[in-house]
Amino acid sequence: MSAYKGIIETYRQYLPVSDKTPLISLQEGNTPLLPAPYLSGLLGAGFEVYLKYEGLNPTCSFKDRGMTMAVSKAKEESSKVIICASTGNTSASAAAYAAKAGLKCIVLIPAGAIAMGKLSQALIYGAKVLAIKGNFDDALDLVKEISAKHPITLVNSLNPYRIEGQKTGAFEICDTLEAAPDYQCMPVGNAGNITAYWKGYKEYKKNGKINSLPKMLGFQAAGSAPIVKGRPIKEPKTIATAIKIGNPASWKQAEAARDESGGLINAVTDTEILSAYKILASKEGVFVEPASAASVAGLLKLAKAGYFNKLTTNDQRLTTKIVCILTGHGLKDPDRALKTIKPPKTIKADLKTVLKEIGY
Ligand code: AN7
DSSP, rough: OOOOOHHHHGGGGGSSTTTTTTOOOOOOOOOEEEEEEHHHHOOOOOOEEEEGGGSSSSSBTHHHHHHHHHHHHHHTTTEEEEEEEEEEEEHHHHHHHHHHTOOOOEEEETTTOOOHHHHHHHTTTEEEEEEEOOOOHHHHHHHHHHHHHOOHHHHHTSHHHHHHHTTTTHHHHHHHHTTTTSSSEEEEEHHHHHHHHHHHHHHHHHTTSSSHHHHHHHHGGGGGGGHHHHHHOOOOOSSGGGGGGOTTTTTHHHHHHHHHHHHHEEOOOOOHHHHHHHHHHHHHOBBBBBHHHHHHHHHHHHTTTHHHHHSSSSOSSSSEEEEEOOBBGGOHHHHHHHSSSSSOOOOOSHHHHHHTTTTT
């Protein structure tokens, strides 16, 4: 038996690492690709929907794939300090990998605008957490300037090693399906992940591992949809705090992924996001954070508009495979679940009352 050792060991030949690169890993990756029968049924015959449950990474988001690479390379380059701006998940991941590597970690977050689970992670892993009176875009501008002027490694997705690590999500999907999916739905915030997945698919095709490429379907929250609107959004708004980003760093690369793949980047409203959020939990048994539900909100929006039917072959022997990336765990943002669903009713602790409540 050879135990699983994380994404760097598994996909070493595709990654810029050598024997000299120290392996800073929490055994990230190898996440489930769950068949989604309820969602498949909504789309109808000929469609198979799968959920890539990235919330099951060590810090409960996809960021760990990128962070194992960024922190291993920072360590190889003898860096002592890493820094990031974050809507939450990047900070949680950076803090954990810095702890493992024995590096100092500094994170800038928008004050009052990140989910409780993520904040508690960054703090307990021992990062220096600074809440700024500004939004994510302001925080990113600050850490870019600080890392340019001081010996501190930036671990936002502007760091190319982040993208290298995150592209392994695409490899895993292809390895499991033994082919590329036809479509991939995913949330878009700072746009690093769509950049990474597209790179991964292209590399797998070049290496003969797959012989087609998926159409990349990215979804921004309607109140923070700079790529859809074609201009930066000064004051982005959405309950999906992870993707509350008005000026994405990888804007151009996201557009390239969209255009090269023949896909699209679209917007979904908070109402659509919350509806998908509830469907995922109550029909598929998968609890994700709101930003992650944007991928399924987008899937359902496009399905309703007939997008997939128009483009799908009439040959019934062929199934259309659609993968939705579920980027973060639902427990990251428990407040949202409690705000979305009615709190439990408090009743007397007696048998008769309980039986009456449950309909006996
Ligand atoms: C759950 O943590 O930007 O388009 O600072 O946490 O690659 O930015 C998080 C982004 C989707 C968007 N889903 O990915 C951060 C941060 C979840 C996220 C995204 C994020 P990108």
